[in-house]
Amino acid sequence: MGIRSVLSKPLAKWVVERQREWMYRPAEAQQRWMQRLIKGGQNTVFGRDHRLTDVRTVEEFRQAVPVRDYEDLKPYIEQILNGDSDVLWKGKPLYLAKTSGTTSGTKYIPITRDSIPNHIDSARDALLNYIHETGNGAFLDGKLIFLSGSPELDQKAGIHVGRLSGIANHHVPGYLRTNQLPSYETNVIDDWETKLERIIDETIDQPMSLISGIPPWVQMYFDRIQERTGKKIKDVFPDFSVFVYGGVNFEPYRAKLFDSIGKRIDSIETYPASEGFIAFQDSQTEEGLLMLLDSGIFFEFIAADEYFSDNPRRLTIDEVELNKNYAVIINNNAGLWGYSIGDTVKFVSRDPYRLLVTGRIKHFISAFGEHVIGEEVEKALTDAMSKHPETEVVEFTVAPMVSPAEGLPYHEWLVEFATPPHNPAQFARDVDTRLTQLNVYYDDLITGSILQPLRLTSLPRGAFQQYMKSLGKLGGQNKVPRLSNDRKIADGLMGVVSGK
Template structure:
């Protein structure tokens, strides 16, 4: 292989960045304290800062007493003033962008991105790759082509501020040294219809030396399937130098077996935890579970135990008081002007030195129709254990309560789209049931107490989940299927249109 200046330079750069990351990661409490002090100082003359007496906030306890936890709906009166063009509302000056997201309860959400917060999104994505290079010594992939499956980079304007999806905004900030390697082309990236876009991406990438592929697993899966349909070959044969898959947005585990089948071999992967509100964490070690929490990126973190979250006065703690393997709702304050903001995710810490997290679910995406408190991580883990070592492959799934069955006790209904269906659904259901009961004592009590009967599986037809997302206008981009819900909105839609006969 020819000597490559780019890959040769990547390694020393990676080691320099790793050293700077370890500096703050090894001083976590002090790092977060500095972030907190800076946030309060910078925002005390904003409207929000004046309304909440920032001038007299010296400690975390002061902050807790003055600034309540808010979600988007609660913060909306301030956001609307920012959207209207008013400066110095949540953060000094005006934002440089709004990341527009489709909220489940509040319609469109406008998340401000400021000149201080924007670089942290870019640096975290870059550092995830550099930490991989520093750990593995593998930098050859930087000479090949890289694809990032994302939303359209076309931006619109609202009262002088650029507006678009986060992935589209980020597309404007790809470093110059990656521009030649980056795919798809700008024209293809601007295609709005997701299926048309994926077809165009397949055509563009087939002749190329693809080394890195990135995106939300469910949408990368569609891309891989189209490649296989067109070529009749495994993705790993088509792209022989493809060795790194970068993903975020959902847990990869339910997709891993399917991906290895589509690729035809194992590839390294890096998990990211990006959101419109901030780039919170990324996988910094191949052999460690969890992602390194970004403590030096202009974000101050608070945590509330998930099972206390809906209490009248839940306790808000900082990183120095968190414990391993406990389900926390993550609350952030940031240089984007979000204050004690509930992003809706639940996390668990897998390490406290350094601080690493996994996303365990959504505080609104759980099943507790009967007091069982079943969360996303539990259903994903149960399914993973149930199919392990078998030929069963799952494409997509979601879980909902069946409160009024035609006969018998209520139960959890698992809607599963299979790539490889089991010969006996009953055996698979029993394995999932066993694995779920092993994780959740509330659920066991309800089964034993004859409040619930064991779960049942309902098979969704091939591409049924894609059709459901398409019907909502949410096919592709950053959209994803919730793993579970406390109601039957998704379940009823799937039952109506997308079940096998």
């Protein structure tokens, strides 16, 4: 047993004991953070604009600070980009995390000296919780790989700018730096396919013990290794014991990924965002991710079915209900105030608060009034796959077909299979039946002959990779949206397949 694994266990015990101090007093922890944030933001441009010096209670906070998206925050970001200090938070941001918005183009999300521990310590604590529960710290003595964006940073107004994963790469603890792969020189390669080949060159003969990344890109890494070696991943990396992931629902990828590995291994789900590290899986036996309620963020929640109403209710953590979808609003020590991050979550426990990420508030299909959400399509697919166990899915997306050449409108499911179902027609019927059970509005449209049952379009291998490559979004933290209200993604995929 190596020194890292030995030392990790008392550290893990200490972290979990400290964690319990707020896990079971969540409302108190959140109240403390609201007060700290108000105090920290009072003398900023934003604080003066919103009279934070007059705010004492949650209700006064809601009156003073409206819910906003990036476009609403943009005038303050522009001041930061012009070199101003004390705009959203005291001083200047340490970093600006660059991310892509669907309507805003490039977004610059501030990360401050006060908020960086939320990102770095939370990632560390996810691993330490796992070590504390399982006793497995041996993976720390092997080689670790984080499939991420480039750590190379630009500058704007004297502030370092880059992808969140690249920023985080600069804060990997020194005791892990020596066994981290790939090398910096490889990590800064922009072209994902070139970078991936170099990553394989550097890792294929190493004792890899932990692999981390977004599942479809990890799958691509595994596929290329298998092409080179003809072996299962367990035979290439016999020490591989922990898979860390986030960003997408793992279930549609699970069967294919574990088949590539060739054995079951432990996995740790995380919920990081440029705006803040929200939650992580703290248990291998309990459902859901532990919400981080004492990490620099004061959370608010809006019921998803109220989100687009004129005056939706904003709830604190102690007001949420189980098994109900909420949009996540954050206020943090990076200077994000009333900021809607666009995600929806569902709580599965309140003691402590654990959640599931259920989708994006603006990613749904409601071309016909059905309001089908990401959680529903992912569950319908996963349940159908359990009835057709030979099926392995690489990637999928769903789009409406509003005006087909003939017949009623329908939902088109564009699916890339690693292993297709033996009976595709029955598979499609099983998906459709499950979706009618999960969404009453969709069921009404099917039974009322407004829609015909979904149609399944099977795409050739590599279609999603080629599509993402055509957009310049291959690899890293990029993800294909599950749902659209238009045909842009579907048509793009079909264009790639047809060569147009």
